[in-house]
Amino acid sequence: MKKFLVSTAALFASLSLVACSSGQSAEQSPLDKIKEKGTLVVATSPDYAPFEFQTLVDGENKVVGSDIMLAQKIADELGVELEISSMNFDNVLNSVQNGKADLAIAGLSVSPERLEVFDFSEPYYQVGNVLLVQKADAEKIATVADLDQLDLAVQKGTTQETYARESLSNANIISLTLMGEAVNELKNGQVKAILLDSAVAEGYISQNPDLAIAALSFEAEEENAKAIAMPKDSGDLKTEIDKIIAEIVESGEYNTYLEEAATYTVVE
Known part of the structure; x- marks a missing residue:
């Protein structure tokens, strides 16, 4: 009987520990999960210089850019390794939503629609929308009416496409x-x-003197606040990233990233 009671007690204790362990795992925060695995997986689309793009380093393609430097800064601050996951832009947010990436850093703009599905960090850079055209057409497109029936390209999945x-x-x-x-x-x-x-238009113009920004300008409210996307309810992860962003914005460090990115040659 004693042996039976001891065995039963041990069984209940074991089950209690398993339940407790499962509860702790279920309650593990997004930040703790990243630190536990030791890797920060960042989804990006490396075709958007100066934010993220490919260049040749020692004869091999490498993903570089101001956003990549920001990703490395965050990984360093969290004490983990950085893993860059490259894909087409219209798959970047899906990668975060389905759990394949921890963050999306890809020149992303915040929008009400995106905020319904994701958490976003505080903005780390502000830019405006422009029209990139052939230099000969720069003054010909000065009003919205000048775009009537013209072929206007946008990148899939961007806020520019929506606008x-x-x-x-x-x-x-x-x-x-x-x-x-x-x-x-x-x-x-x-x-x-x-x-x-x-910023992206200016990068293309610097390497293509036959291109220019059209005379048509857009209102200030169409400016894009660049921010980092993460899963909804990221809690302490968002808090930590916002803290890092506040530091680099106040110090001007992100502008340094942009300056360094400008020294690389873009590989299409």
Whole structure:
């Protein structure tokens, strides 16, 4: 009987420990999960210089850019290794939603629709929307009416795509997967303009003197606040990332990242 009672007590104690362990696992925070595995997986789309793009380092393609430096800063601050997961832009947020990536850092703009599904960090950079055109057309597109019936390229899954379909619907909106593809179609005359971030447009202009920013400007409210996406209810992970971003914004460190990114040659 004693042996039976001891065995029964041991069984209940064991089950209690398992239940307690399962409860702790279920309650483990997103930040603790990252620290436990020792790796921060960041989804990005490396076709959006100066934020993220490919360059040649010692003869091999490498993903670089200001966002990649930001990702490395966050990984270092969390005390984990950084793993960059490259994909098309329209898959970046899905990668976070299905748990394949911890964060998305890809020149992402915050929008009400995205906020319903994801948590976003505080903004780390602010840019505006512009139209990239052939230099000869820069002064010809000065009003929204000048876009009527023109072929306007946007990148799939971007806030520019959403804005173009809502506010520039008289243009022929053409959604393309890669920004490099859109620029090639612009240079070949297959589209007349590309709606994109000003910083990205300036990067393409620096390497393509036949391109320019159109005279048409957009209102300040169409500016894009760049931020990091993470799963909904990320709690302490968001708190820690917001703290890191506050530091780099106040110190101007992100501007240093942009300056360093400008020294690399983009590989399409």
